[in-house]
Amino acid sequence: MTAAESPQVAQRYDPRDVQEKWQARWAELDPFRASEDPADPRERFYLVDMYPYPSGDLHMGHAEAYAIGDALARYHFLRGRNVLHPIGWDAFGLPAENAAIRNDSHPADWTYANIETQAASFRRYAVSFDWSRRLQTCDPEYYRWNQWLFLRFYERGLAYRKGGYVNWCPIDQTVLANEQVINGRCERCGAEVVRRVLTQWYFKITEYADRLLADAAQLEGHWPERVLLMQRNWIGRSEGAEVRFAVEGRDEPVTVFTTRPDTLYGATFFVVAADLPLAEELCAPERLPELRAYVEQVRKLTDIERQSAEREKTGVFLGRYAINPVNDEPIPVWAADYVLPDYGTGAIMAVPAHDQGDLGFARAHGLEVRVVVDTGQPDPAQAGVATVGEGTLVNSGSINGLDKAQAIAAITAILEEKGLGKAAVSYRLRDWLVSRQRFWGTPIPIVHCPSCDEVPVPDDQLPVELPDLRGQDLLPRGVSPLAAAQDWVNVPCPACGEPATRDTDTMDTFVDSSWYMFRYCSPHDTDRPFDPERVRRWAPVDMYVGGVEHAILHLLYARFFTKILYDMGLLDFTEPFTRLINQGQVINCGRAMSKSLGNGVDLGEQIERFGVDAIRLTMIFASPPADDIDWADVRPEAMVKFLARVWRVAADVAAADAAAGPAAAARGTGDAELRRVTHRTIDEVTRLVEAYHLNVAVARLMELVSAARKAIDSGLKARGSAEGPGPADPAVREAAEVLAVLLSLFAPYTAEECWELLGHEPSVALATWPLADPALLVLDTVTCVVQVNGKVRDKLDVPPSITEAELRELALAAPGVLRTLDGRHVSRVIVRPPKLVNIVAA
């Protein structure tokens, strides 16, 4: 029997032909709207795909991410849950602004045009969004709540302004948060970041460092392990002690942080970050010119140069001595750039014998290296390798002979007793720098008044809307373009009414994305950022789908916001995303797609060629969700073929029904063998989807299609001789229906076509997920593998209920076993009924 001969199906199936038809029907049906009815008995499920940045049309990466999210969302819909699956746009940001400068237009033009393009693409891509909740962060109705939240943070001391070293991107002409600097480069444009001293707004995320760390335990097992790990590393908690050193010529002692207070006797010099005002303070007057020259030199270095560990360690002696508090020994004070100004206190006690960085400095400048922990390893002064392991304290007065842990406890106790220090914790995490010197973002709702200083804009004056700037007005000048908008900047002080000026910076766009998942719950609320009642119903997000590139930035910030909102009493949970799955990247020929490599693949083109269903299926089938997909390795045409096979099963059933009159066949009857396959498929696909093994789920569907095909063809071949079930068999219809519903997770158009062919309406989206009949999952015979010394020598068909004794006897008599044994002595028989027997022979 061949396709060409088949009387059942003459026409060919092209999945591209049915897309428009179903888009129109779905728009009418609106099947995915989440219900807010508190009386709705369905279990709620909240699934969020990370919202896109509207940089143009959707691309291959979006196609993968949303195919995964949509499959899961549709699964929960079909399981009868009240699913919230919203979409929005991360619509503020630099590219819009740069486009506006190029085109002499307003960033909003570019932004909203791209959003419309993407929205249309999402509809074509058949993603099951609740479109009524769509949000865009550049809408004043959205960003006014950024401002509202900023003011609440401000009231709590969590938003504050301070001067200090910041990361400045010379291309984008704005400051960046620490998290946005990757290997010393701007994460957006790749330019080398330089350090500048500026007064900026910060969110006090460091105050939440411990909670961010502790609550990560709740996410264990539900978030990818590496994301949790990256967050833990980023927060970088270290335990140690603060030690106060008196310094000649200064009244106040200088505090240092150390993780190794046990090595205090080994401190042979003292270093302060050269570019900290403290360095000048500590410097002997005659050494000042030298220090200043050095600092000048340091400033010229980029962060990349400065942080290179191979570089010779430079520094200058400040002509002063600090007093080691445990032995009153004077140690020289140096200024150097290997000590960072913004970690710990910006000053350290240097223990060259037991710290590699300090050792490098000591060797470069001829400073003493004194071993105080005997680790049994070679002398660091000779070997050039600091010893950091366990050992016994030596040269350390009262703590001699103790081990590392004992010594840390002892020294800490001594310091505390004498008021010279205490146990302390330090974090690598810095406060989140949120102000930006660019236009297309949320204005910071603060007014600067000559007499009242910082004055919050009153809530009833929110939103502070952006002024109407466009084109050249937006050129980066090192200060925010907002500063040039005189009409906008000059306002009466909300407190005293005298002339004052608005803060001209805008917020980091990561502020927008730190709480959008709550806004989705009541996106049209005009009185507050979100309705706590509704958020309580939906949130936290049950499933969050997005790329691992946000492992630190967005996810850390969103967790931070959630904790603040919890503290404000607006949420009753402390973690925003219960479960997280990362999708991999779509690459091409082994590399990320890029214009410069010319290996880009256009999503729209792929869809034109193969249709939406085939592209979605390609994404899902290629690999597990978290793995990268190399587009050079996949064959969308194979998916087109598969879809046509599925369709042909449904079409054959429909044709057989038409020939036989109205199908009266009873459910639950028909070919038993096919029914078993169908129900096993239901069972397995359900389990696989629950475990996110979507690629394997598709493989199971392919097997079901093959089984259905065989059942149909064998019946046709028989022609009255009743050799096989044929297309009219109820089991075949059952298989086709199950197939349509299960397939709808991945290929909604084809699923709809099949569902319709099988006589159902209006949409497979309103179908129910099938339940496997347990009776059909039990096999009446099982293949038992019989091994001799671990090698398969025979196979037996046995009933699943076979006893150990019976199976043992059968196995020992199996021909393959007898042949292999060839009279050898059987020393042991391991029987695992009903699937395996292993015979151990001499």
Add this chain to the structure above:
RNA sequence: GCGGGCGUGGCGAAAUCGGCAUACGCGGCAGGUUUAGGUCCUGUUGGUGGCGACACCGUGGGGGUUCGACUCCCCCCGCCCGCACCA
């Protein structure tokens, strides 16, 4: 350097608990349909040896535990990711 992850056919990948390695797909091969090519359909496809029944080898390498190891343990090699003077 530190931390983490991963190595399975020619390729993408499967393998609940330690129990038939390579499901499913791609590619290849053979056949059918076709005037031909393509499409489509069917079969086949880890390696070596053998006409064959079969035998041996085989999940990066080496060792171990076990009746039995892709799976657990130790050592090594390779690749990927994160952090990288954080005191």
